[in-house]
Amino acid sequence: MRQETGLAAVFGCVLTGFLAYPGPVAAQDADLSAVRRQIEALKSDYEGKIRDLEQRLAKTESNTAQIAAKTDQIAAQPVAPPVAKADTKNASAFNPQISGVLNGGYTHFSDDPAGRARIPGFVTAPESSLGSRGFSLGESELSFKANIDQAITGQLTVSLNGENEVEVEEAFIESLSLPLGLTARGGRFLSGIGYLNQKHTHDWEFIDAPLPYIAFLGNQYRDDGVQLRWLAPPEISGDMFLEFGGELFRGNSFPGANPSHGKGAYSTFVHFGDDIGVSSSWQAGLSYLRTEARGRDLGAATDDGAEVFTGFDNLGIASFVYKWAPDGNPTETNLKLSGEYFYRRETGSFDTAAVKLDQNGWYLQGVYQFMPQWKAGLRYDRLASDDVSDPALIGTALDGRNGTPQRGSALLEYDTSEFGRIRLQYSRDDSLVGESNNIVRLQYTVIFGPHAAHGF
Amino acid sequence: MRVLFCALAFCLAALPAHADLKIFACEPEWGALAKELGGDKVDVYVATSAQQDPHHIEARPSLIARARAADMLVCTGAELEVGWLPAVQRQAANQKIQPGTPGEFEAASFVRMLDVPGRLDRADGDVHAQGNPHIQTDPRNIALVANALATRFVLLDVANGALYEARHTAFDEKWRAALARWTTAAAPLRGKPIAVQHPNWAYLNDWLGLNQIVSLEPKPGVPPSAGYLSEVVTRVRSMPVAVVIRAPHESAKPSEFLSAQTNVPAVLLPFTVGGTPGAGDLTALYDDTVTRLLAAVK
Numbered sequence: 051m052r053q054e055t056g057l058a059a060v061f062g063c064v065l066t067g068f069l070a071y072p073g074p075v076a077a078q079d080a081d082l083s084a085v086r087r088q089i090e091a092l093k094s095d096y097e098g099k100i101r102d103l104e105q106r107l108a109k110t111e112s113n114t115a116q117i118a119a120k121t122d123q124i125a126a127q128p129v130a131p132p133v134a135k136a137d138t139k140n141a142s143a144f145n146p147q148i149s150g151v152l153n154g155g156y157t158h159f160s161d162d163p164a165g166r167a168r169i170p171g172f173v174t175a176p177e178s179s180l181g182s183r184g185f186s187l188g189e190s191e192l193s194f195k196a197n198i199d200q201a202i203t204g205q206l207t208v209s210l211n212g213e214n215e216v217e218v219e220e221a222f223i224e225s226l227s228l229p230l231g232l233t234a235r236g237g238r239f240l241s242g243i244g245y246l247n248q249k250h251t252h253d254w255e256f257i258d259a260p261l262p263y264i265a266f267l268g269n270q271y272r273d274d275g276v277q278l279r280w281l282a283p284p285e286i287s288g289d290m291f292l293e294f295g296g297e298l299f300r301g302n303s304f305p306g307a308n309p310s311h312g313k314g315a316y317s318t319f320v321h322f323g324d325d326i327g328v329s330s331s332w333q334a335g336l337s338y339l340r341t342e343a344r345g346r347d348l349g350a351a352t353d354d355g356a357e358v359f360t361g362f363d364n365l366g367i368a369s370f371v372y373k374w375a376p377d378g379n380p381t382e383t384n385l386k387l388s389g390e391y392f393y394r395r396e397t398g399s400f401d402t403a404a405v406k407l408d409q410n411g412w413y414l415q416g417v418y419q420f421m422p423q424w425k426a427g428l429r430y431d432r433l434a435s436d437d438v439s440d441p442a443l444i445g446t447a448l449d450g451r452n453g454t455p456q457r458g459s460a461l462l463e464y465d466t467s468e469f470g471r472i473r474l475q476y477s478r479d480d481s482l483v484g485e486s487n488n489i490v491r492l493q494y495t496v497i498f499g500p501h502a503a504h505g506f
Numbered sequence: 507m508r509v510l511f512c513a514l515a516f517c518l519a520a521l522p523a524h525a526d527l528k529i530f531a532c533e534p535e536w537g538a539l540a541k542e543l544g545g546d547k548v549d550v551y552v553a554t555s556a557q558q559d560p561h562h563i564e565a566r567p568s569l570i571a572r573a574r575a576a577d578m579l580v581c582t583g584a585e586l587e588v589g590w591l592p593a594v595q596r597q598a599a600n601q602k603i604q605p606g607t608p609g610e611f612e613a614a615s616f617v618r619m620l621d622v623p624g625r626l627d628r629a630d631g632d633v634h635a636q637g638n639p640h641i642q643t644d645p646r647n648i649a650l651v652a653n654a655l656a657t658r659f660v661l662l663d664v665a666n667g668a669l670y671e672a673r674h675t676a677f678d679e680k681w682r683a684a685l686a687r688w689t690t691a692a693a694p695l696r697g698k699p700i701a702v703q704h705p706n707w708a709y710l711n712d713w714l715g716l717n718q719i720v721s722l723e724p725k726p727g728v729p730p731s732a733g734y735l736s737e738v739v740t741r742v743r744s745m746p747v748a749v750v751i752r753a754p755h756e757s758a759k760p761s762e763f764l765s766a767q768t769n770v771p772a773v774l775l776p777f778t779v780g781g782t783p784g785a786g787d788l789t790a791l792y793d794d795t796v797t798r799l800l801a802a803v804k
Binding site: 226227228229231232233279281283284287289290291292293321322323324325328331332333373377378379380381382422423467468469498500501502503504505506 | 554555557558559562563564565566567568570571572574575585588589590591592593594596597598599600601604628632727728729755757
């Protein structure tokens with residue numbers, strides 16, 4: 051053992067020193083006994099130390115055995131519960147969730163309709179233009195979300211378009227704790243009508259809006275107002291999803307304008323849905339939107355006349371969406387089919403001519419994820435409108451020229467992850483009657499910030 | 507409309523037979539645990555199956571309808587359900603299960619988290635700020651969660667409190683015996699090098715002492731390219747692994763490719779209740795996990 055070796059060395063040194071001592075014999079005897087005493091003292095000292103060390107060693111060994119035994123016990127037991135994790139020191143922990151959406155791309159079209167009616171037979175809003183050719187930056191979105199307190203949550207989404215203009219896309223508060231399955235919302239928000247309407251454009255499967263959305267809602271209906279939704283309890287719905295909603299709006303968004311008393315539009319809708327087995331699920335909806343326009347002047351958007359509209363729009367929408375994934379696991383392959391039918395009656399006057407027009411439109415689209423990260427899709431959309439008979443309107447934007455605006459689109463999408471995607475879309479656009487427009491769009495869309503939860 | 511009235515009539519007729527606690531379980535393991543602890547006093551709806559990836563679930567209308575009626579959510583938390591559960595909670599408009607209420611139970615809050623990232627960057631793949639959320643691959647965590655869940659049951663349904671406590675005591679005893687059995691049986695697995703398809707086995711590795719040396723995903727959640735897979739094959743040839751494991755919701759292709767190239771057995775582990783035919787309940791889940799690993803490693 052190490053201690054014994056050390057002790058032998060000490061004795062060795064002492065002995066060597068003693069044997070080498072050169073003094074006289076008498077003196078040597080006295081010295082010898084002194085040395086002996088010293089050695090005895092050293093010896094007892096070291097023996098004490100050794101005993102001490104041995105005791106300590108024994109103690110350590112028994113401790114180790116105890117620890118080993120304890121470790122075995124712990125291994126068989128659940129791991130220790132955690133300590134509190136919340137970082138309470140950081141004042142910025144109360145900051146809202148901030149997320150951003152960036153998109154941009156390249157657009158090619160064979161025919162630039164600038165300066166002409168976008169879709170003959172329909173007066174469209176300025177935001178429904180085809181956009182510009184070549185490279186362009188899409189709308190960049192910044193979204194802030196947070197619970198205000200125990201009763202209210204809030205959300206602000208600001209978009210910056212390619213021309214450096216800032217627009218408040220959505221800014222609303224929503225109830226968190228109303229009873230009976232009720233949810234109330236107020237502010238500026240995307241209306242709950244239809245299916246695509248309440249989804250942000252970056253959540254749409256295709257890069258642009260389907261024709262009925264362009265013609266009847268100016269791409270998407272959003273306005274300032276209030277919304278109340280009620281989710282039916284299972285006693286009524288029988289475990290099916292059944293939601294009713296109603297909205298009251300200021301009414302200044304297309305197709306409405308200059309509302310009387312600042313409440314010119316209202317809507318009602320019902321959404322319902324369920325699963326079919328484990329692999330399929332669906333949702334359908336019926337919606338109604340009524341808007342009023344008082345001297346709506348789209349001016350530059352329609353150089354062909356029919357600029358100023360006063361009257362009412364009554365719009366009905368029937369929508370459905372169906373999703374399929376093997377065993378309900380969409381990671382490898384999945385399919386999404388959706389379609390909506392729009393019917394609108396427009397009564398009032400364009401410029402000075404009285405009109406009562408029945409118009410309709412629909413789209414049907416399917417997107418299939420054929421392998422992870424890759425999707426392919428097809429869409430068909432079309433519109434139909436009554437012919438105008440008033441001579442004052444012949445040749446204006448409302449003159450459908452006996453055609454059927456329609457369009458077919460194909461899509462290829464590559465997702466870098468849940469947060470990034472690149473899309474290539476080809477459309478053959480016959481919405482300009484008699485003139486086919488070949489449109490190719492290449493677009494990237496990325497989302498940064500916290501992981502958002504997506505609706506169905 | 508007729509469907510609606512039929513449903514209305516049916517439900518009114520069925521009303522008196524309702525259970526005391528309606529539970530919306532996000533994953534099958536928590537559904538199974540809730541049944542173990544609640545017995546016939548709980549009515550459990552399991553939102554996902556073992557064939558589904560709990561990261562990627564659609565906020566389906568049926569889930570919203572079930573959440574509307576629930577008294578309690580029993581979920582993993584730690585951002586596992588971040589892509590769908592908040593949407594379900596918001597749309598369900600049910601005060602009982604909103605974030606922060608006692609009706610929202612997050613299992614991951616009651617265990618020691620592993621793989622807590624030192625930095626948060628999406629360039630690192632699918633990272634979770636609070637750590638690896640797949641806590642159910644270690645049965646010791648089930649005991650911890652059972653403890654917390656039983657307490658929560660008592661809080662939410664005081665009338666049946668004694669029953670929940672008694673069932674928990676019985677479960678805990680059964681679980682301790684089972685833990686000792688699994689730990690002894692799995693002793694030969696200690697220190698074995700393994701490959702995984704997706705890094706969702708951190709807790710299993712911690713429990714059984716498995717040594718994960720390679721993942722078939724270049725980064726968590728990023729599907730492997732052919733180039734990356736051939737790199738893995740080279741690595742595994744120079745540094746052999748005992749087994750390559752995957753969960754039922756993951757594609758079999760990458761692990762089967764590695765197996766074909768290197769003769770390393772590819773093993774499907776149940777991952778959760780119902781993941782394999784043998785993993786019908788919580789106890790069977792770990793019985794089957796240990797059995798399948800031992801069979802492959804021998």
